[in-house]
Amino acid sequence: MTGTITRRDFLKATGAAMTGVAVPAAGLCAAPGEAGQGAGRAGNGSGLLAISLNVNGAERRIEIEAQMTLAEVLRGPLDMTGTKVGCDRGACSACTVWVDRVPVASCMMLAVDVGERKVVTIEGLARGEELHPVQAAFIAHDAMQCGFCTPGLVMSCAALVESKPNPSIEEIKDAISGHLCRCGSYPHVFAAAMDAAKTLKG
Amino acid sequence: MNRFEWTSAGAVAAAARLGPVTVAEAMATQSGAPGTAATVLKAGGIDLLDLMKEGLLTPRRIVNLRGIPELGRILEGADGSLRIGSLVTLAQIAEHPLVARRYRALAQAAGLPASPQIRNVATIGGNLLQRPHCWYFRSLHHHCLRKGGATCFAFSGENRYHAVFAHEGCAMVHPSTTAPALVALGARIELLRRDGSRRMVALESLFLTPEEDIRRENDLKPGEILAAIILPPMKPGVRSWYERQGEQDSFDWPVAEVAVVVKLDSPGICREAAVILGAAAPVPYRAKAAESALIGKPSSAGNARDAARAAVAGADPLSGNGYKLPVFEALVARAILHAANQG
Numbered sequence A: 001m002t003g004t005i006t007r008r009d010f011l012k013a014t015g016a017a018m019t020g021v022a023v024p025a026a027g028l029c030a031a032p033g034e035a036g037q038g039a040g041r042a043g044n045g046s047g048l049l050a051i052s053l054n055v056n057g058a059e060r061r062i063e064i065e066a067q068m069t070l071a072e073v074l075r076g077p078l079d080m081t082g083t084k085v086g087c088d089r090g091a092c093s094a095c096t097v098w099v100d101r102v103p104v105a106s107c108m109m110l111a112v113d114v115g116e117r118k119v120v121t122i123e124g125l126a127r128g129e130e131l132h133p134v135q136a137a138f139i140a141h142d143a144m145q146c147g148f149c150t151p152g153l154v155m156s157c158a159a160l161v162e163s164k165p166n167p168s169i170e171e172i173k174d175a176i177s178g179h180l181c182r183c184g185s186y187p188h189v190f191a192a193a194m195d196a197a198k199t200l201k202g
Numbered sequence B: 001m002n003r004f005e006w007t008s009a010g011a012v013a014a015a016a017r018l019g020p021v022t023v024a025e026a027m028a029t030q031s032g033a034p035g036t037a038a039t040v041l042k043a044g045g046i047d048l049l050d051l052m053k054e055g056l057l058t059p060r061r062i063v064n065l066r067g068i069p070e071l072g073r074i075l076e077g078a079d080g081s082l083r084i085g086s087l088v089t090l091a092q093i094a095e096h097p098l099v100a101r102r103y104r105a106l107a108q109a110a111g112l113p114a115s116p117q118i119r120n121v122a123t124i125g126g127n128l129l130q131r132p133h134c135w136y137f138r139s140l141h142h143h144c145l146r147k148g149g150a151t152c153f154a155f156s157g158e159n160r161y162h163a164v165f166a167h168e169g170c171a172m173v174h175p176s177t178t179a180p181a182l183v184a185l186g187a188r189i190e191l192l193r194r195d196g197s198r199r200m201v202a203l204e205s206l207f208l209t210p211e212e213d214i215r216r217e218n219d220l221k222p223g224e225i226l227a228a229i230i231l232p233p234m235k236p237g238v239r240s241w242y243e244r245q246g247e248q249d250s251f252d253w254p255v256a257e258v259a260v261v262v263k264l265d266s267p268g269i270c271r272e273a274a275v276i277l278g279a280a281a282p283v284p285y286r287a288k289a290a291e292s293a294l295i296g297k298p299s300s301a302g303n304a305r306d307a308a309r310a311a312v313a314g315a316d317p318l319s320g321n322g323y324k325l326p327v328f329e330a331l332v333a334r335a336i337l338h339a340a341n342q343g
């Protein structure tokens, strides 16, 4: 067997981590005080932090725990479940949101670390009833199947077409190189992104 | 992740005063349960969060360096050197026009780790100081030598991604993709100490072999903060190139990588050479035999192949990673030719 084992097999075999995108982040939101590995009292009980988070143009004042990721805060206290969590380790990009217009993995950023920066999620992309050109192009090109990876892919493609008026296919592939789509929608995603870039250019 | 206190440092001195220890120090325990008293530093936080999510690191306090403006800049020196603040992101380095023009191997290497989303957050300092990705090291169920335990599991275990050189006692490969390029380019680093003093060292000498210290990958001292990476002015005729091979085309850790810097004189004879292998050894690995093979010769395909053969001649592969040697050989030859032949 030596020589054929993959990283994923290894992690599965040791039970150290779940890495598959298909695993919807079991145990993602650790209950308060439920710290791993006998470290329950690791913090000094500083409790909740009151923060203000600018999400989709609105200031949201919330109380969170320091260890909560941006993805957890979006999906939990802010009840915005459009952002998906696949691997919870920065390895699938399902959780992509913009922080100051730059795509980041929200599962690998602490919510307290966002600070003054502005967050945009999939919920904030459309203008009222009018879809973002990338969203419209995803529908027109059938660029999703199960849809789990879609919000993240849309965020990456939208960031690209808004910053680069004429992206080449290579630039699109680079921009979405971190996204895993287990349904294999990639060719349709490329086409949708190309099309959306044209629409935006008008 | 465990609960912790969150502190944002506005200045380097303030961060140093909070008494941070290195993550290596916080993690090494005899019991296998990570220590919970530590104050640790956070840059982009990618490696820190990764370790904490696995339960391998449970700090009491996290000091955020991210908002310290002086650490986030790229500055050109009057002498043509380049000072890259430790908090500059990999994406910023990859996109910087001066880096791309003068230090091409670095621009190439900084543009490849992980995904664009990660590179938009991960910093150069954190990339150099991240902990190894040996899968036993990253597994809570394996209390290996590097975490303070009694055994290395890799030599008799699954070692497909492990070291093929200089693996006395521990066969991890150094995780940083930017390190081989920076070492090849002759980078120095500036470290700030708790008492306000500074030390400058060659980046190459920061890294520790397992024989020097099996529990830490670098000589960062508790309380020290990496302030900047300084690249020397580029002499005329110097060019660089970075090559990597992963198991898949899209983003993944490399199984082999190399950074090459050559200085060619006007008839095209190689006068200086650096050949640094990554994913090869517990430290960025200088292939001295390949460097000697290049010097004094024209950069022909035949000479590049000879140097590449010399690069892997002294290798000592483990049970499952002999496949890496032909990969390294091909990459070294390719990188030498690309470096030599670029305009």
Ligand SMILES: Cc1cc2nc3c(=O)[nH]c(=O)nc-3n(C[C@H](O)[C@H](O)[C@H](O)COP(=O)(O)OP(=O)(O)OC[C@H]3O[C@@H](n4cnc5c(N)ncnc54)[C@H](O)[C@@H]3O)c2cc1C
Binding pocket: A089, A090, A091, B022, B023, B024, B040, B041, B042, B043, B044, B045, B046, B047, B048, B049, B065, B086, B087, B112, B113, B114, B115, B118, B121, B122, B123, B124, B125, B126, B127, B128, B129, B130, B131, B175, B176, B177, B178, B224, B225, B226, B227, B252, B253, B254
């Ligand atoms: C899916 C995936 C794939 C990846 N693939 C690669 C790859 O191919 N190549 C590669 O190189 N990396 C890869 N990485 C790792 C990633 O690049 C690193 O985790 C990242 O660069 C760490 O930088 P950071 O700023 O987030 O560090 P942090 O997590 O903030 O810090 C890392 C360490 O450095 C210390 N530290 C940071 N800054 C300072 C400072 N200024 N002074 C003193 N101490 C400091 C911290 O205390 C900590 O111990 C991958 C990561 C993921 C998630």
Ligand code: SF4
Binding pocket: B132, B134, B135, B136, B137, B144, B145, B146, B147, B151, B152, B153, B154, B155, B169, B170, B171, B172
């Ligand atoms: S190779 Fe090093 S890090 Fe990996 S199990 Fe052995 S001692 Fe631990």
Ligand code: FES
Binding pocket: A084, A085, A086, A087, A088, A089, A090, A091, A092, A093, A094, A095, A096, A105, A106, A107, A108
């Ligand atoms: S959930 Fe996979 S990258 Fe964040």
Ligand code: FES
Binding pocket: A143, A144, A145, A146, A147, A148, A149, A150, A180, A181, A182, A183, A184, A185
């Ligand atoms: S994962 Fe199902 S559409 Fe991409």
